[in-house]
Amino acid sequence: MSRSGKDPDKRVRKARGRTASSTRWLQRQLNDPYVRQAKAEGWRSRAAFKLIELDERFGLIRPAQRVIDLGIAPGGWSQVVRKVAPKAAVVGIDLLPTEPIDGVTIFEMDFMDDQAPAKLEAALEGPPDLVLSDMAANTVGHKQTDHLRTMGLVEAAADFAIATLAPGGAFVAKVLAGGTDTELLALLKRHFTAVKHAKPPASRKDSSEWYVIAQGFKGRGQEATEEE
Incomplete structure (x- = not known):
C-alpha cells in the first residue's frame, strides 16, 4: 500500500x-x-460499456425487436443487447471466431463477402430495427490509410443499414477522429431524422474513436432532400 x-x-x-x-x-x-x-x-470486453453508455443516452436497444451486430467479436455488444432486450432476435458477423452467446446467431465470415448481407437478413427473418457496427480495419500504422480502410467499412455498414432497416430504425457505427466523412454524413441525414456523434465515457481519452448515431430511419424511397 x-x-x-x-x-x-x-x-x-x-x-x-x-x-x-x-x-x-x-x-x-x-x-x-x-x-x-x-x-x-x-462482459466479454470493456466495449460493452460503450454501448451501455450510448444506449443510456439515445435509447437504442429497448425498442428493437431485431438487431444486427457487425463486427461482433468477442461478443460484448450482443451481450448488452440480450440483457436490455432479452426477447430481441440478434444476428452477428465477424471474421474472428466468437464464442456462442445464448439467443444470438453468429456467422464467422467477412461482412464484405457478397453473400454476407443475404445471410444476415435470412437469419433475422425480418427487417432489423437496429444495426450496430463496431467494425474497424486492421491498422497498418499509416494514419490516412487506416482512416480510409475503416471508413470504407463504415460506409458499407451504412449502405447495408439503409437497405435493410425497418422504418424508424437506428444505425450506430464506430468512426475515427474527425467524425463521419462529409458524403456519408449527408447520406445518413437524407435517410434518418436525427444524426449525431458521440464519444462515450468508456472510450479511452487517447483513442481516436467516435460513434455516429443515426435514428429515425425514414424508409426506402422516403428520404428527404439533402439538408444545407
Whole structure:
C-alpha cells in the first residue's frame, strides 16, 4: 500500500521477446477500471460499456425487436443487447471466431463477402430495427490509410443499414477522429431524422474513436432532400 492508502499502479514485469508497445498495452489493461469491471460483471470486453453508455443516452436497444451486430467479436455488444432486450432476435458477423452467446446467431465470415448481407437478413427473418457496427480495419500504422480502410467499412455498414432497416430504425457505427466523412454524413441525414456523434465515457481519452448515431430511419424511397 502507498502512503495515501491506495494500491500503487500495477506494473507489468518485463518478459523476453515482449515489445515495448505490447508492454504498454498490458500496463494499460491492468490499470483500466473498465477492464476490471467488465471481468467482474461477466462482459466479454470493456466495449460493452460503450454501448451501455450510448444506449443510456439515445435509447437504442429497448425498442428493437431485431438487431444486427457487425463486427461482433468477442461478443460484448450482443451481450448488452440480450440483457436490455432479452426477447430481441440478434444476428452477428465477424471474421474472428466468437464464442456462442445464448439467443444470438453468429456467422464467422467477412461482412464484405457478397453473400454476407443475404445471410444476415435470412437469419433475422425480418427487417432489423437496429444495426450496430463496431467494425474497424486492421491498422497498418499509416494514419490516412487506416482512416480510409475503416471508413470504407463504415460506409458499407451504412449502405447495408439503409437497405435493410425497418422504418424508424437506428444505425450506430464506430468512426475515427474527425467524425463521419462529409458524403456519408449527408447520406445518413437524407435517410434518418436525427444524426449525431458521440464519444462515450468508456472510450479511452487517447483513442481516436467516435460513434455516429443515426435514428429515425425514414424508409426506402422516403428520404428527404439533402439538408444545407
